Every structure is written in structure tokens, then in C-alpha cells.
Amino acid sequence: MVGADSLALIADDIRTCRACPLCESATQSVPGSGATDARLLIIGEAPGAHEDKAGMPFVGASGKVLDKLLHVAGVARSTVFIANVVKHRPPQNRDPLPAEVAACAQFLQRQIAVINPLLIVPLGRYAAARWIPGIKISSAHGIPQHVANYIVVPMLHPATALYQPRNMAVLEADFQALGVLYRTVLGDVAQ
């Protein structure tokens, strides 16, 4: 089965999931979107209000920051896949509970298996902790690590630049370096 079909099936399973209470308070699920053959997978924490309304990840204020960062990296948003650890919005944007993260884990795992990216970029400590348990994102951001078959580059969450403007410079430097790494890795694969 081609990637797009498999991802659509996973999205259907997410839509009908009742494994945790978030589906009751959310408007709809936000399975993720982007290129089904993406080499770069970006993973946020959970949908916010705008994402809940649109059914799409990173379309609100954090999404605007992410768009700017992708521009800095020289990577078109249309070429990456963007998903979240948790697929329904937690009420009042509270942090997802461990049970909610656990209930959603199989979906992210299946998305990763289908997309099979070269690079995974978790945004913020919740997403990063999935690959690097106990990570201190304040010191580990931007540093590529080999985890399983992937190069994982943990980043500060783009939302941190909204309430702490100096984080924007940190994010821009990390995404610029990510762009260089991405093109190097793509070049290595093409040879």
C-alpha cells in the first residue's frame, strides 16, 4: 500500500479513537498533514484552539513561527510532514497527561513507520522526551542525536518565541543548522 493510503487509514483510526477523554472535549482530531514521502518529520505536542477548529497542525500563532523557521531553514512546508504527539486538543491547552500520550502513542508510531523519515524534529520537551527520555531541552536543543534509524534534532517549541522573544534567535540558529543538515543528509542518500 502506498504511503498516502496508509496515512489516510491511520487518520481514520485517529478520528474514531475513543481511548482517552480528549475526543469528547475536542472539536475534531488533528492527525497531521504534509508530504507522505517526507524525509523530514516535525512533531509538536498537541493541537491548540486554531488547530482544533481547522483539523490541521500548526495553523495558529505557533504555526506562523514554525513557517518562519522553515523559511530560515530553506525547507518548504509542503515537503515535510507535521504531526503531534497527541491528536486531540487538551482542554484550555493544558499539558497532555501521561495516559493521553500513551493512548496516542500507537498512532505516531504508525505514522513514523509509514513515512520512514530520515530526520525527526520534535518541538518542545514533551515531544523530544519520546525519543530522548529525561531530555533537558534548554541545553539539548538543536543537537542532532542518532535514535534507532533516525537522526533526531530536538528543538525548543516555537510557542516559546511568542512569550520569550529571545528564544526566536535560538530557534532561528537551530533551524538554519537543521536546513544545512537536511540538505547534507538528502545529498548522502541521493548518492
Ligand code: URA
Ligand atoms: N502547538 C503544537 O504543539 N502543535 C500544534 O499543532 C499547534 C501548536
